[in-house]
Structure formats: structure tokens, C-alpha cells
Amino acid sequence: MSVISGSPQQLRRANLGAVLDVAWGAGPFTATDAIGATGLTRTTVLGLCDDLVGLGWLRELGPERLPGDRAKGRPARRYAFDPRAGHVVGVDAGQHRVTASVADLAGAVLARETRVLGAGGEDRAARVGGVRGAVDDALHGAGTHAGSVLVTVVGVPAPTDVLGRPPASEDGFWARMNPDLVAALARPGQHVVVDNDANLAAIAEGAVGAGVGARSFVTLLSGERFGAGLMVDGVLLRGRHGGAGEMHVLDLVDGVGSASGLAATVRQWLAEDAGLARLRRRLPAEPEFADVAAAALAGDRDAQGVVDRLGDRLARVCAVLGGLLDVERVIVGGAVATSVGPVLERTTASLAAYMHLPVPEVVASALGADGVHLGAVRRALALVREDPLALTLPAVPASDGAEPEPSRADAVARADRRAAGAAATAPA
Structure with a gap:
């Protein structure tokens, strides 16, 4: 049989954390719900809920008689996590x-x-x-x-x-x-x-985006500079100095030559490539990646040539990432994601020629510029x-003419005093 040791304050804090973890995202709940999830006694749970209300993490809701309750007697006390507490x-x-x-x-x-x-x-x-x-x-x-x-x-x-x-x-x-x-x-x-x-x-991609369901994927920010977030076997790789996913290695990759992203590369090609003079005249005065992608979709042959070049360049980038990390998916993110579709078609067609491993799926992020x-x-x-209990929630302002609400620090102190008092009066 294991024995939990620690001061009364430490035990109280651990129990507060356990009840708060039950409450977080659970919707309205009763003491019975918390008892079932934590194994604590009813008296303890009710005291902890009162403390969490005082700390600001929970709200006590109006009592509600649950199905199966007897007509007489006190209805169950109900609580809910307060998402606006901070x-x-x-x-x-x-x-x-x-x-x-x-x-x-x-x-x-x-x-x-x-x-x-x-x-x-x-x-x-x-x-x-x-x-x-x-x-x-x-x-x-x-x-x-x-x-x-x-x-x-x-x-x-x-x-x-x-x-x-x-x-x-x-x-x-x-x-x-x-x-x-x-x-x-x-x-x-x-x-x-x-x-x-x-x-x-x-x-973000792993939680609500194109990475959901994949244990190994790369999120490739692709606007001004390439930068990669590397999720491998469910773990975000960071490296010694936080430099995992830095893409300056692309300086050494044939057919890529730099870490410039898709948007920056398009601007550079349009400014420096004399062969694109006709295309420049058909685009806005300060053309962006989306303008070229739209022109390619509309059938402009010069724009389609740019898209083909970008797709091949991106395929080489994806081959480096896929070959090193053996990921399931490369998610192209950033503001360019909303218009990158034509480029990804060429990337997907070219990628197998640059890899020995099974090729990763290359997709556009639905989060786009919102991902970061x-x-x-x-x-x-x-x-x-x-560690929510290490944080102090903002004080609850007093209503006009009312006594000021106790501070969150006072609520913590009351919880600690209650724990100490309970330990002092407990039978040996």
C-alpha cells in the first residue's frame, strides 16, 4: 500500500489540482462527479470546491435536482469551471x-x-x-x-x-x-x-489543423523565409539552441540555394528575371505570390512556368525534410497557404523523383496566416x-456600494489555514 506524504498544505494543493483538473472542460459537475474522478470524500470535495470558488477558478451554479433524486432533501450543489477567470x-x-x-x-x-x-x-x-x-x-x-x-x-x-x-x-x-x-x-x-x-x-496544426491524426509531420512556414516546426513521433523537436527546423541548410541544396520562402522567391524572380518581363506587365504594380498563382490558374503560360519552378523547388525542400525525418505529412503554412494549391500539384508530381523513402503527403494549411x-x-x-495554482487570478472587483471582495491571496491563505487546522485536530 503506498502512502502519500507531505505537509497539509502540499496535500491540499494536490487535491485542489485534482478537482480543478476534473472541472477543466467538463461542463457543470457535482461533488459526486468529482468524488468519482478523484476518490476523495464528499466533505473534502465540497471544501475544495468552495476554495476553488474563492480562488476564482470555479463558479457555483444554482442547485438542480438530478434525475432519481427524492422529492425532499437538498438538491445537489453544482459547479463549473470559469473560463473568464483569466x-x-x-x-x-x-x-x-x-x-x-x-x-x-x-x-x-x-x-x-x-x-x-x-x-x-x-x-x-x-x-x-x-x-x-x-x-x-x-x-x-x-x-x-x-x-x-x-x-x-x-x-x-x-x-x-x-x-x-x-x-x-x-x-x-x-x-x-x-x-x-x-x-x-x-x-x-x-x-x-x-x-x-x-x-x-x-x-496549432497538431491540435486543430492538418496535423490532426498524424504523429509525424512538418509545418513549413513558407512566406518570406522557410522555417519548419518538426513534430516527430508526437514530440516537437527543438534542439540544443532551439534551432531544430532552421532551414539555412537549404543554402547547400541544389535547385534551392537559400531559405527564401515562396513569397520572397516570387518577388525576386519577377524583379531579376528578364524572361518574366511580359508577366510583370500583366500583374499589379507590386505583385505578390497570390497574384502569380491566380494568373497561373487563369491559364497564363508565363505564370504557369513560375508555378512549375516553385513546385520543383518546394519538392526539393520537402525531400530534404521527408528524407531526414520520415514524416507522414508536410503542411505548407503561412499567408501563402490560401493560394499555394497550384504549386503543391507540381510539388506532389515531382517529389518521388527526389526521395527513396515513401513520399510524405504535401498539403496546404487551412489555418494559413493564423497558425502562429x-x-x-x-x-x-x-x-x-x-500548474494553475501557481498563478494568481485577477481580483474580483466589488460592485458599487458593496464590500470589496477578498483577494485571491486571502483565499489561498484561508485554504492553507483550513488544511493546517484539519491536520491539527485529526486523531493520531
């Missing part, structure tokens, strides 16, 4: 634009705002200001404030270590993309994480669930 923020801090989302603790996105950085995307002050501004705008749109945020996760186009710092690079690009955003966004009582954008996109900030929200929620 909020999380997910940010996609791309090279040229920032998108911030605010979500409740059930993962429902309440507001989303974007700020364009443009040419100032590599300036530290402009970048930090853009991230802060997008977050503030999203909080305002959600009808809340910074004090309600428990965890903020920011995705950047750079590798990051466990402390959210970029490794050194010769051109300093990674540091410009991540100018110590952990410190810049730090607020009292709030946890800030900075992570690689492709890693966060892979988290949605993945950031997912990771923020996971961090809250890892």
Missing part, C-alpha cells in the same frame, strides 16, 4: 506585421488585432512598440485589461532557447526579430514565453494547465 495572449510577431489574440481559459479567441510594421520591422523600438500595441488593442477588443492575463506566448521568426533568447547569428537577424521580448513584455504576475513561430504553428498566433494561444493554455 485570459491568455498569443502573438505572431512576424518580420513585417504583428497579430495578437486574446483567449479565455477554454481557448475561445475573444479578440484579434494586427499591426503592420512594414520596413520598421527590424528596428527594436518599432518592433517592441508594435507588439505591445497589438496586444493592447486585442485586450481592449476583448473587453479586458493586462491584469487579467496569466500567460503571454510570442512567436518570432528566429530560434529560441528555453529562456526565450535567440542564439547569435552573423547578420544579427535573429536578435532583431527577438529584441529581448520576454523582458519587454514582462508584467507583475504574468508569465511571458517567446518561442519560434514555426514551432507554434506546428502546435493560434499555436501561441494553445501553448499559453498548456502552460496554465501545467
Whole structure:
């Protein structure tokens, strides 16, 4: 028979966590439901539920007589997890634009705002200001404030270590993309994480996107630069410095030559290839990837030639990833995903010629440009669930003319005193 040891406070905390885990996402529940899931006694469960109500994690609902209850007697007390007890923020801090989302603790996105950085995307002050501004705008749109945020996760186009710092690079690009955003966004009582954008996109794809059902897949962000989030056997690969999935190795790959993504490559070819002069005249003044893809679908032969070249180049990239990792699927993400279909047709047709292993399926992400900030929200929620009782929920404001609500810290102290008192009066 195993014996659980620890102080009364530690045991109480563990039991609070067990009941809260039952409540999270379960809908309305009764003490009987929690007893069945935890094995704790009714008296203990009711006390824990009262504490979790005081801490702000649960709401007590109106009593309801359940089927089979006797007509007389007290109806069952009911509780529910309160998803608006706090909020999380997910940010996609791309090279040229920032998108911030605010979500409740059930993962429902309440507001989303974007700020364009443009040419100032590599300036530290402009970048930090853009991230802060997008977050503030999203909080305002959600009808809340910074004090309600428990965890903020920011995705950047750079590798990051466990402390959210970029490794050194010769051109300093990674540091410009991540100018110590952990410190810049730090607020009292709030946890800030900075992570690689492709890693966060892979988290989103695995949860709600094209990676659902696949244990090994690559999410390939493909706009300005290629960057890959690598999910292998259900594990997100990060590497010693957070550099797993960095694609500068493509400099060495014949027929690819750089880590430039599809959008950047199209702009470069249109600007430098004299053979595309006719196509340039038929496109908008500042053509983008989507313009070329649309022209190819409309039957423009020059645009179809560009699409063929892009498809072959992408096939070589997918062959490198598929050959190294033996994945089931390569998910092409980022803003180009909505118009990448013609390119993927050529990629799929070419891929077998470059691989010995069975070829991975190559698909477009349905999340598109939303993948990174949605993945950031997912990771923020996971961090809250890892140790929710280590976080302090925002205080409940008092209604007009009423006594102030007790602070969350007071509620924690009451729970600890109750646990200590119970231990002191328990029979030896």
C-alpha cells in the first residue's frame, strides 16, 4: 500500500489540482462527479470546491435536482469551471506585421488585432512598440485589461532557447526579430514565453489543423523565409539552441540555394528575371505570390512556368525534410497557404523523383496566416494547465456600494489555514 506524504498544505494543493483538473472542460459537475474522478470524500470535495470558488477558478451554479433524486432533501450543489477567470495572449510577431489574440481559459479567441510594421520591422523600438500595441488593442477588443492575463506566448521568426533568447547569428537577424521580448513584455504576475513561430504553428496544426491524426509531420512556414516546426513521433523537436527546423541548410541544396520562402522567391524572380518581363506587365504594380498563382490558374503560360519552378523547388525542400525525418505529412503554412494549391500539384508530381523513402503527403494549411498566433494561444493554455495554482487570478472587483471582495491571496491563505487546522485536530 503506498502512502502519500507531505505537509497539509502540499496535500491540499494536490487535491485542489485534482478537482480543478476534473472541472477543466467538463461542463457543470457535482461533488459526486468529482468524488468519482478523484476518490476523495464528499466533505473534502465540497471544501475544495468552495476554495476553488474563492480562488476564482470555479463558479457555483444554482442547485438542480438530478434525475432519481427524492422529492425532499437538498438538491445537489453544482459547479463549473470559469473560463473568464483569466485570459491568455498569443502573438505572431512576424518580420513585417504583428497579430495578437486574446483567449479565455477554454481557448475561445475573444479578440484579434494586427499591426503592420512594414520596413520598421527590424528596428527594436518599432518592433517592441508594435507588439505591445497589438496586444493592447486585442485586450481592449476583448473587453479586458493586462491584469487579467496569466500567460503571454510570442512567436518570432528566429530560434529560441528555453529562456526565450535567440542564439547569435552573423547578420544579427535573429536578435532583431527577438529584441529581448520576454523582458519587454514582462508584467507583475504574468508569465511571458517567446518561442519560434514555426514551432507554434506546428502546435496549432497538431491540435486543430492538418496535423490532426498524424504523429509525424512538418509545418513549413513558407512566406518570406522557410522555417519548419518538426513534430516527430508526437514530440516537437527543438534542439540544443532551439534551432531544430532552421532551414539555412537549404543554402547547400541544389535547385534551392537559400531559405527564401515562396513569397520572397516570387518577388525576386519577377524583379531579376528578364524572361518574366511580359508577366510583370500583366500583374499589379507590386505583385505578390497570390497574384502569380491566380494568373497561373487563369491559364497564363508565363505564370504557369513560375508555378512549375516553385513546385520543383518546394519538392526539393520537402525531400530534404521527408528524407531526414520520415514524416507522414508536410503542411505548407503561412499567408501563402490560401493560394499555394497550384504549386503543391507540381510539388506532389515531382517529389518521388527526389526521395527513396515513401513520399510524405504535401498539403496546404487551412489555418494559413493564423497558425502562429493560434499555436501561441494553445501553448499559453498548456502552460496554465501545467500548474494553475501557481498563478494568481485577477481580483474580483466589488460592485458599487458593496464590500470589496477578498483577494485571491486571502483565499489561498484561508485554504492553507483550513488544511493546517484539519491536520491539527485529526486523531493520531
